[in-house]
Amino acid sequence: MERQNRKERLQAIRKIVSLKSLESQEELLKALKAEGFVSTQTTLSRDLKLLRISKVRVRSGLSIYALPHEGQFDVAPTLEELDQMKWRLNFSGNLMVVHTPPGHASMVAYDVDNTHNPFFLGTVAGDDTVLVVMSENVDREAAAEVVRNLFPKLV
Numbered sequence: 001m002e003r004q005n006r007k008e009r010l011q012a013i014r015k016i017v018s019l020k021s022l023e024s025q026e027e028l029l030k031a032l033k034a035e036g037f038v039s040t041q042t043t044l045s046r047d048l049k050l051l052r053i054s055k056v057r058v059r060s061g062l063s064i065y066a067l068p069h070e071g072q073f074d075v076a077p078t079l080e081e082l083d084q085m086k087w088r089l090n091f092s093g094n095l096m097v098v099h100t101p102p103g104h105a106s107m108v109a110y111d112v113d114n115t116h117n118p119f120f121l122g123t124v125a126g127d128d129t130v131l132v133v134m135s136e137n138v139d140r141e142a143a144a145e146v147v148r149n150l151f152p153k154l155v
Contacts, residue, residue, distance in 0.1 A: 009037045010047060011110050014067060017053055018103050021064045028065065067103040087153040091140050096132035098147065098154065105130045111150050119143045 012035045013028070022028050025041055025048075032039055039047075048054075052068040088099040100108055109125035112132055119138045124131040134143055148154045 005037075007110075009039065010051060011107055012037055013044075013047055013051060013053070014103065015107055017065045017067055018101075018107075021058070021062070023055075023062055023064055087151060089144055089147065089154045091144075094134045094136060094138065096134055096140075096143060096147070098130040098132060098151075100128050100130065102128045104128065108151060112147060115146060115150070117146055119146060 009032070012032060016022070016028065016031045016035065020031060022031065025044055029039060029041065029044055032044070048065070053065050054068070055063045056066045057063050087101070090097045090099075098105075098108055098112075105125040105128055109123035109130045109132075112120055112123050112130070119134055119142065121133040121135055123133070132143075132147070134140075144154075
């Protein structure tokens with residue numbers, strides 16, 4: 001069970017860092033606690049290292065935590081910027097392809113897998129794309145509705 005909690009905690013950290021501009025580990029610990037994960041600063045430091053999350057200086061001069069991206073660090077987008085980004089969903093046969101903003105695919109795959117819905121056999125996540133393998137003869141619109149309920153930004 002501890003491994004599952006750790007995996008969920010790591011997902012929560014990625015989600016928080018991608019959605020909020022946080023300047024300190026204390027702020028990150030508070031945000032993590034608000035998501036239901038109590039952690040120590042030592043554990044958080046290890047998690048940040050494992051996830052390769054680092055601080056970057058943004059145009060305003062602040063140093064905030066950001067997710068890694070292809071050897072460089074992208075500034076975590078603001079909520080307003082995330083709303084402007086396009087999430088897309090497409091199909092090919094019994095495959096669903098979900099396009100996300102950079103750094104979000106693993107969160108989407110994790111949530112789809114955890115629906116335990118018989119529509120879905122499994123997922124494979126990249127940085128900004130998730131391949132969802134669907135069971136044979138699943139109604140595409142019904143499967144899309146399940147995923148859209150998880151992620152309302154999908155079009």
